[in-house]
Amino acid sequence: MLNIVIFGAPGSGKGTQSVKLSEKYGLEHVSTGDMLRAEIEANTEFGQKADSYISKGHLIPDEVMIEKLDDLMRKKNGVKGFIFDGFPRTLAQGKALDEMLEKYDEKVSVVLSLEVEEEELVNRILKRGEISGRSDDNRETVESRLNVYRNQTEPLKSFYNERFKLVRIPGQGSIDDIFDSISTVIDRIIA
Ligand code: ATP
Numbered sequence: 001m002l003n004i005v006i007f008g009a010p011g012s013g014k015g016t017q018s019v020k021l022s023e024k025y026g027l028e029h030v031s032t033g034d035m036l037r038a039e040i041e042a043n044t045e046f047g048q049k050a051d052s053y054i055s056k057g058h059l060i061p062d063e064v065m066i067e068k069l070d071d072l073m074r075k076k077n078g079v080k081g082f083i084f085d086g087f088p089r090t091l092a093q094g095k096a097l098d099e100m101l102e103k104y105d106e107k108v109s110v111v112l113s114l115e116v117e118e119e120e121l122v123n124r125i126l127k128r129g130e131i132s133g134r135s136d137d138n139r140e141t142v143e144s145r146l147n148v149y150r151n152q153t154e155p156l157k158s159f160y161n162e163r164f165k166l167v168r169i170p171g172q173g174s175i176d177d178i179f180d181s182i183s184t185v186i187d188r189i190i191a
């Protein structure tokens with residue numbers, strides 16, 4: 001299996017690139033953000049709880065997210081591989097992902113880190129907020145999301161770098177140019 005973690009700050013383009021990757025390489029796109037927004041949309045009890053964290057720019061607690069990811073993976077038997085988008089977001093989630101994949105005798109193949117300057121991230125998120133209707137795409141929440149990213153998520157870069165899995169991808173420029181850089185990396189892995 002080819003198991004890709006797409007990594008980056010909020011607004012770095014993980015979702016956009018994941019969709020293209022899943023189409024080109026026939027991989028299963030697992031987006032925790034999309035899953036949570038579907039729950040919010042359906043107004044489930046879990047969705048309401050989740051939105052109380054999301055709208056503040058906080059993370060949903062690890063135990064809850066790890067269990068949700070386990071559920072998502074168990075439903076997808078016999079796939080060629082996964083693209084993990086939005087997970088892991090903490091070191092605990094990173095360790096849990098390794099353990100979950102181990103159960104299937106699998107591992108993370110590569111971590112693609114989309115590198116985007118902070119000013120650009122803020123601009124993208126505020127622009128997306130004008131149309132997305134997302135409770136977290138606004139000026140008040142964006143600072144908190146970036147803080148959470150720096151403090152809780154970014155340490156995963158060393159975690160994966162030490163394991164020789166991290167590949168940095170320049171995340172500014174056209175969507176297609178960024179996707180070309182990603183494709184070059186993936187083609188080298190599957191060759
Ligand atoms: P993108 O790069 O696609 O713009 P994003 O950071 O804007 O990514 P999502 O990945 O969609 O957004 O996540 C939105 C929110 O959902 C997060 O800010 C967080 O509150 C919650 N969330 C998503 N994934 C997780 C996770 N693995 N653990 C905890 N909370 C999560």
Ligand code: MG
Binds near residue numbers: 014033
């Ligand atoms: Mg996203």
